[in-house]
Amino acid sequence: xxxxxxxxxxxxxxxxxxxxxxxxxxxxxxxxxxxxxxxxxxxxxxxxxxxxxxxxxxxxxxxxxxxxxxxxxxxxxxxxxxxxxxxxxxxxxxxxxxxxxxxxxxxxxxxxxxxxxxxxxxxxxxxxxxxxxxxxxxxxxxxxxxxxxxxxxxxxxxxxxxxxxxxxxxxxxxxxxxxxxxxxxxxxxxxxxxxxxxxxxxxxxxxxxxxxxx
Ligand code: TYD
Numbered sequence: 001x002x003x004x005x006x007x008x009x010x011x012x013x014x015x016x017x018x019x020x021x022x023x024x025x026x027x028x029x030x031x032x033x034x035x036x037x038x039x040x041x042x043x044x045x046x047x048x049x050x051x052x053x054x055x056x057x058x059x060x061x062x063x064x065x066x067x068x069x070x071x072x073x074x075x076x077x078x079x080x081x082x083x084x085x086x087x088x089x090x091x092x093x094x095x096x097x098x099x100x101x102x103x104x105x106x107x108x109x110x111x112x113x114x115x116x117x118x119x120x121x122x123x124x125x126x127x128x129x130x131x132x133x134x135x136x137x138x139x140x141x142x143x144x145x146x147x148x149x150x151x152x153x154x155x156x157x158x159x160x161x162x163x164x165x166x167x168x169x170x171x172x173x174x175x176x177x178x179x180x181x182x183x184x185x186x187x188x189x190x191x192x193x194x195x196x197x198x199x200x201x202x203x204x205x206x207x208x209x210x211x212x213x214x
Pocket of ligand 1: 041
């Protein structure tokens with residue numbers, strides 16, 4: 001049986017990651033792989049309800065972090081684990097790095113608390129004790145916050161995060177950089193300031209370099 005593969009997509013709002021999720025899903029389908037394409041917060045009926053709350057209602061940073069991880073727990077157990085057990089390729093638009101970047105970096109929330117929640121939420125029956133479910137690869141679409149803000153301006157009604165000032169996104173970007181520095185083998189940094197086609201080529205190159213796409 002084919003082994004499951006878990007790939008997450010990360011970056012600040014406006015970095016353009018979401019437009020490459022479907023492209024990559026199609027590339028894997030052409031190779032005959034079964035796909036699960038999902039997102040966080042969200043991906044299950046309960047987690048989508050938590051998403052609506054987390055993205056719209058004002059709340060303190062701990063409540064926000066708990067909602068993100070509560071949504072993640074439901075999503076991991078009910079969607080990601082079954083998909084990996086079937087041998088699917090799971091493409092997830094954001095995962096835990098977003099919590100470290102947005103709640104940790106952006107909001108300045110305690111990283112030790114986030115690490116504790118990560119250990120609880122990503123411990124799953126399929127893995128030995130002490131091992132956490134993590135993406136096999138995280139594609140980090142890195143873009144200067146000023147450029148991302150210009151791309152987003154006027155695009156749609158901003159949610160709670162999208163309406164944050166550029167300094168917030170500088171801290172979010174630093175949060176992503178710190179996560180990558182702590183686990184460089186899991187990450188591929190994609191320069192998202194290039195034309196769309198060049199960004200896509202870099203995405204494909206990251207997958208080919210690991211032998212996951214031909
Ligand atoms: P996003 O994934 O960009 O979806 P859309 O394209 O529909 O806006 O939006 C999710 C927002 O939630 C984004 O601003 C980042 C934020 N977020 C967190 O703050 N913490 C998290 O743990 C996750 C997964 C997302």
